[in-house]
Amino acid sequence: MDSKYSAIGGPNSENQNKHGFLKRKKAIVENLMIKKPKFSNGTTSVIEKNNCHEKKGGDQKVEIEKVVKENLQDARKQLPVYMVKARLLEEVKRNDTMILIGETGSGKTTQVPQLIHEMRLEGPGVIAVTQPRRVAAITIALRVANEMNTEVGSIVGYSVRFEDVTSNRTKVKYLTDGMLLREAIVDPLLKKYSFVILDEAHERTVNTDVLFGIVKLAQKERINQKMHPLKIIIMSATMDVDSFRKYFNNCPVIYLEGRSYPVTIYHSKMKHEDYQYAALCTIFQLHATTPPNHDFLVFLTGQEEIETIMHNIKQIAKETPGPSIRVCPLYAGLPPAKQLQVWKEAPPNTRKIVLATNIAEASVTIPRIKCVIDAGVVKERTWCTRTGAERLRVRACAQAAGWQRAGRAGRTAAGAAYRLYTAAEFAARPQHNTPEIIRCPLAPTILLLIAAGMEPSTFPLIDAPPEDSIKASLVLLKELGAIDNETNPKLTVLGKKMSAFPIDPKYSKVLLSAPEYGCLEEALSLVAVLSSENVFHTPMHKREEALKVKQKFISPIGDHITLLNVFRAFCKAPLKKQWCKENYLNHKNLSYACEVRQQLLTVCQRLNLTVSSCGSALDQLLKCLLSGLFTNCAWARGGAGTGGRYVTGSGAAAALHPAGALHAMRPPPPAVLYTELLHTRRPYLVTVSAIQPQWLHQVAPEYARRCRAVR
DNA sequence: GAGCACTGC
Secondary structure: OOOOEEEOOOOOOOOOEOOEOOOOOOOOOOOOOOOOOOOOOHHHHHHHHHHHOOOOOHHHHHHHHHHHHHHHHHHHHHOHHHHOHHHHHHHHHHOOEEEEEEOOOOOHHHHHHHHHHHOOOOOOOEEEEEEOOHHHHHHHHHHHHHHOOOOEOOOEEEEEOOEEEOOOOOOEEEEEHHHHHHHHHHOOOOOOEEEEEEOOHHHOOHHHHHHHHHHHHHHHHHHHOOOOOOEEEEEEOOOOHHHHHHHOOOOOEEEEOOOOOOEEEEEEOOOOOOHHHHHHHHHHHHHHHOOOOOEEEEEOOOHHHHHHHHHHHHHHHHOOOOOEEEEEEEOOOOOHHHHHHHHOOOOOOEEEEEEEOOHHHHOOOOOOEEEEEEOOEEEEEEEOOOOOOEEEEEEEOOHHHHHHHHHOOOOOOOEEEEEOOOHHHHHHOOOOOOOHHHOOOOHHHHHHHHHOOOOOOOOOOOOOOOHHHHHHHHHHHHHHOOEOOOOOOOEOHHHHHHOOOOOOHHHHHHHHHHHHHOOHHHHHHHHHHHOOOOOEOOOHHHHHHHHHHHHHHOEOOEHHHHHHHHHHHHHHOOOHHHHHHHOOEOHHHHHHHHHHHHHHHHHHHHOOOOOOOOOOOHHHHHHHHHHHHOOOEEEEOOOOOOOOEEEEOOOOEEEEOOOOOOOOOOOOOOEEEEEEEEEOOOEEEEEEEEOOHHHHHHHOHHHHHHHHHHO
16 A cells, blocks of 8 residues: 555644544634543444343343443443533523534534433423434434433424424424425424524535525524524534634534544545546555455445446456455445345455445445545536536545545544545545535525525525526526516415425426316326436346336336336335336335325325326326426427437427437427436436427417527 | 436425
C-alpha cells in the first residue's frame, strides 16, 4: 500500500485529533473528549438475549431484566451527551432554537428527547423527533421505549407511513420527516408539539429543508399569537454549520464528541483514469497484506458496476494464493434475502468483501468493517426543467460523503480508508452535496406548501431552487387545475383534494378524474404501482429467461396495461413470494404497491369517490391516465420505418425504451403517453402506452393547443 | 435493442 498511498493527517495536520485521523471540527460551545464506554456494544445483545428467553422461570427473568436495565442505565450515563446533561438542558431552557452537532454514537438522537422529558420541559406538549428514514424512526423509538422501561406506543411512540404507534399518552414521538410534513398541511403551527427536533439535518433531503421553513414560521407565528412557544433543535453530523446558523438567526451551536474509533485515511498518490480497475488493484493489494478477518467495504455506483466487479474479483481470486474470498453485493434493488449475506460473518480464513452503493453510506450499518475502499463517485439523478427529462449521471461525490464513507471503517474498531483519488482531487471537491431541493421536480412540494397555507414565493428555504424550476412547477399545477393562478396561487377545490393524496399531484389528478371515466378500480392499482419502485427484477446473468417470463403479462397497448396485468396476477397469486421468484418480479415492491393502493383507496372513500371498474374498456383507463399525465405525450416523427423516434410536447427528441412493450411494434404508434423521460445513453421514453392523438384534445384541450404551437 | 443511486408520504 505504501507505494501507492500516502496518509493524511500526520502529527502536524489540523485534521488529526487524539482519537485518530478522522476530521473533526472545533467546538464553539463545548468540545468534550469522552472515554470509551464500558458497554459500547454489549448492551443490545443482552436485550436480544433477554427477549429470546422470555419464557424462562419468573425469578430468573426478573433477575435478567434487572441486569439489563442496570446495564442500560450505565450505558446511557456513559454517552457523551449524558455527560453534558446539565449544560445541555440549560441551553435548551434558555434558547428557543439551537443546533446540536454530534458525531455517530454521541447518543443525541436517543438521549436528548429523554432528558427533555425527564425534566418535563415539554409541558403539556409533545416532543417530535424526525428522521429521514422509516426504519430509523421505528428502531430508535423501540430502543428509547426500552431504556425508559415502557411499551412503545405509550410515553414513547412512532409514526411512519402505514403505521402509527402512538397514543394520547405519547410524549416523545419519533416520526419520519415526511410524516410531520403531512401533519403540517392540517396544522401548520404544529400546535400539539412543544419541541420539534429535526435529526440528520445534514442530509438535506427535500423534506427536512421544507420542515426548516415550516418550524421557523410556526415558531414566529406562535409568538405573534401569544400561544405556547415552539422549541426547535436541529441535530446533525458535521455540516455546513455557518449557513444553518445564519438561517436560524445565529442560534447557539453545541458540539458533542462522537464515540467512533480512529480511521486512518490514505489517498491515491496519482490520478486514476479507471476507478473500477483501481478498485480491483487496491482490493487485491490489500488482500495480500492484511489479515483475512479484516472485512472490506467498497463504495461503487450501481448494480451493473457491482456485478461486473464481483465477477472480476471471483475470476482473479481463483488464480491468487491466500485466504479465500466471499463477495457480497449490496444495493437497494437487491432482494432482501440476498442482502442478508452482508450481515453474516464469513467462515474462518475467509475475507468478506462488500461491494455497495451509497446505501452503505448512511442507510445501513455493516459491522466489523476494517477497511473502506472509496471510489469517490456517486450516481445522481438530475432533472431538466425545460423538457422534464431526468438523467442519471456518475459524479464525484462531495467531501462530506468522503468523510461519511471513511467513518464506516471505524464503527467497531480502528480501521483504514483508501480513497481511489488524490488528496488534491479531494480538496478540489465541494464540501457538501447539492441539496436535493435544488435538483428535483418541485410540483409536489409546492402543492404541499400551498395546502399548508404558505406562500411559495416568500417561503424561507435555506437554499432556493432555480427560479425556472419553481415557475415550471407552478405552470404544471395550474394546468392540472390544482391552483387558480401562478403569481399569487390559491388552492382550488380540486387542488385541496389533490393534496390529500400522498403521491405526485399528476397521479392524484388521475385518481380524481377516474370516476368520470368509470375506472377508479383500475386507476388505483395502476397509480399504486407507478408510485412504487420497479416491479421487474432482472439479474444480469438471467436476462433472457426473465424477458421470456415477462411475455405473458405484456399487453399490445403498452406498459401501463402490462403493469396492471402484473399487479392483478400478484394479488391473485396464493404463494406470493414463490410466485414472484418464478416470474422475476420484486416481491417487496409489489407488496408495497398493495399497501399504497389500500391507503389511496381510504383517501378516495373519504372523498366519496365512486370506485367502479371499466372492465375491458381499457381506453377509458388510458384517457384517465392522460388527464394527469397530459404533459407526457410524444408523437412519432418522420412517419413509418423510422424505428420509434419521437418528439415530446416540450420538443425533446427521444426513443421508445427497448425494454418496453411497444418497442417491437411495427409501425410504431403515432402517439404515445409516457411516464418518464429518462436520459441514459440516449433519451428514452420509459413506461409507455399507445394513445389516439385526438384524445389529448378531448382531455386537455388548452394544453393540446399550446403544445401544437410548440411542435 | 438497453440497463435505475438513495429516500419518503
